Amino acid sequence: MRNQYLQDIIRDVETELGTHQLKAIPRRSFIKLTGLAGGGLVLAFHLGESSSALAAQEGSNTFAPNAFLRISPDGSILIYSKNPEIGQGIKTAFPMIVAEELDADWSDVVVEQSEINQALYGRQAAGGSRSIPSSWDELRRAGATARSMLVAAAAREWGVSASDCTTAMSAVVHPHDGSRLGYGELASKAAALPVPDGNTIALKERKDWKLLGTRVTGVDNHALVTGQPLFGIDQKVPGMLYATYDKCPATGGSVRQANLDEIRSLPGVRDAFVLEGNGQVAELMPGVAIVATSTWAAFSAKRQLRVTWDESGASKDSWSGSVERARELAKQPGTETIGSSGDVEEAFSNAAKTLEGFYSYPFLSHATLEPQNSTAWYRDGTIEIWAPTQTPQRGISSVAKLLGIAEDQVTLHQTRVGGGFGRRLMNDSVCEAAAISKQTGAPVKLQWTREDDMAHDFYRVGGFHGLKGSVDETGKLTAFQDHFVTFTADGKNPVSGGNITDSEFPAPLIDHFRITQTMLPLGTPCGPWRAPRSNGIAFAVQSFIHELSEAAGRDHLEFLLEILGRPRWLDPGNTRTLNTGRAADVIKLAAEKAEWGKRLPEGRGLGLAFYFSHAGHFAEVAEVSVDANRKVTVHRVTVAADVGPIVNLSGAENQCQGAVIDGLSTTLGLGLSIEKGRVQESNFDQYPLLRIGSAPEVDVHFIQSEYAPTGLGEPALPPIAPAVCNAIFAATGYRVRELPLSKEGFTV
């Protein structure tokens, strides 16, 4: 789909943070104090770039009310978390960073979701494993600045030097007699002090951390286990109606005719109408809205809906056709060269052994367990929205444009998100709810069915790799070639998640490589899916690397370490690039913890794979057995990771365990077939997510290196598919080259 919105989001999510951005933190610190009714210290923290916005706020007497670290005289500390909580644990991790530098007693901290306010908070989004690296510095400075003011207030009170005072557990400690003044007691006095420049405040040394790196249970857990209304789907406003929206199952189709009169006469139905949409697949596509007095009335009416679609402009995609075409294409190098060095042909002809393999992986759904939904209330040129979205700020701008109103007439409340995985980077359900509310003239909750959700995703694109590699007489990798067959919507660029770069492992580490690409046309919308592009490429490339080490008669651990070579940064000075030393360390640690090389019974094997993505270095070992009926059991997965220091150890382990299970689920049984532009699978009976009985133990080990912390939502996923497939080879001698495993006759 030609869609600026989609491209912008993809750029947002996929663009790695360069070091220039990380270093560019000498932003102007901005702290503003206002009086609270009950007295107390209110610190707004924003270390942003928009000096004009900041200046505007500085000049006014009041602040937007929620952009604070707030300490009340009763000692309670309110910290607002600014980014969407999608299951990545950010609503706990962000406040922990503030609380550490503040030296707060975590039991004094109350966390709330902030409002959406770009001027106050800068970027508010969940995607690309970017929250922690993007906000690490500003959150630390927010806490440290508050702490310094509380110390200054106590020092003045005691008549001692501030530099002699220390802090602990939400209190300033007297340098001589050890007496304490609690932050609550100091709040009003601190509020009267001048605000220091945040960039001059010393941050804690890592050895002094007390909270970071510990296990902290999620701040919403009590509300979650008691069933409180946290999610988008749980929102209710007075007078609210319930809506469904039916779109053409082949993307791009429009409504020719529909039995609207019949639908309007059904029980509980208030209205049914056609929306033409704006042609933007990530915003509003044509469809039929049904508005009713309950969800069930709307769903029931939808079953009676009969639409004749005009599919002249709709997708005609066929997955089976693409597979055939790709298999043929991959026999030759691609037409477009992504990158090359040395002379692969020469290297292949001089090699002791060359090897070829054709790998493929299918389209995937995000299948968030909370189906897409949004609640919207359009009134007199303004709109209020409650939505589970990963990109609330984009949601606001999209709705404003769609309805032809100013962005400041759009209020969007962040709800907890029942699974993101990249799906909710798109605000299509937000736009639909907004348009339906405007047309209806009432508050409306739009609820998609599971079938809607499976039929209208921004799918993980399938892909194909024609791989060729060679080793010399010593068993050393000498050359590597990948013809990547992918898809394009516009004829120019690959679809989102369907690109490859010349820094793809092992290309930059060897003398002779060539990566080429061919693109097949596609009408099905695609988007980022947890660890975009890496989630497929890792399977193909890391499996093929194992094929090469086996062909060379080498131990895979040794083979991988040899490719990595001496410790160095791929792009010196850029700490978000591959570091071969960090890579080697996680590979060695995973191997050690999984007892690599141990003897295993017949039909059981270990598989090792490495992958670097989202600035995280990960190695995983899977222990797998396969019985005579090709039933696969994954007994244990060992994860070794280096993402720098860990913020919340409990949350971090949970992310790694979850990513492994997600990747395993995908590897074992998930794939979509698309025919006549329609995704064939419609619910979980046809899209068999992994269940508890097939979930292995997942042991997670972190190397907490000294580099700045990087994100954890995604990078644990890519290595699991090749680790499992390499283990299947070790157990059986069978090489899996097509995912999911169920396509190759395996069961779980």
Place this chain on the structure above:
Amino acid sequence: MPTLRLSVNGREQVVEDVETSTPLLWVLRDSLGLVGTKFGCGGGFCGACTVHVDGKAIRSCSTTAASVVGRTITTIEGLAHEDGTLHALQEAWIEHDVPQCGYCQTGQIMTAAALLSGNSRPSDADVDQAMAGNLCRCGTYNRIRAAIHTAARKGGSA
């Protein structure tokens, strides 16, 4: 359309104008405001909508409200003890920091509670069997297993 009298979390609820085909799920969520019970698939595949009817775990998306008139319905909102203290499973879920997105977890807990009420010290295999109908898209299964065992040790069948 008929009026239904339902016993939910120890209270009699009168729900008017309920189409006879309406699943219990939507009566709980839309009519009674008990939104802890979640919609995931509508076909009984994912277990997010699990509640208890007469102590047994059932899928409320695939059970009509009309069919459970006169029976005892318990939802996640009614699982804690009357004095407000949490059920041992809820405590264990917090202790083990089980949730990621958290969307499936109320259904997981309701299934686990039904398990423990009939089997106070389940084995891993018992857990896997009882919990097989509840999907967790985030993959928190290891912690679910651990939390159930913790709750069982602490007398979570009550």
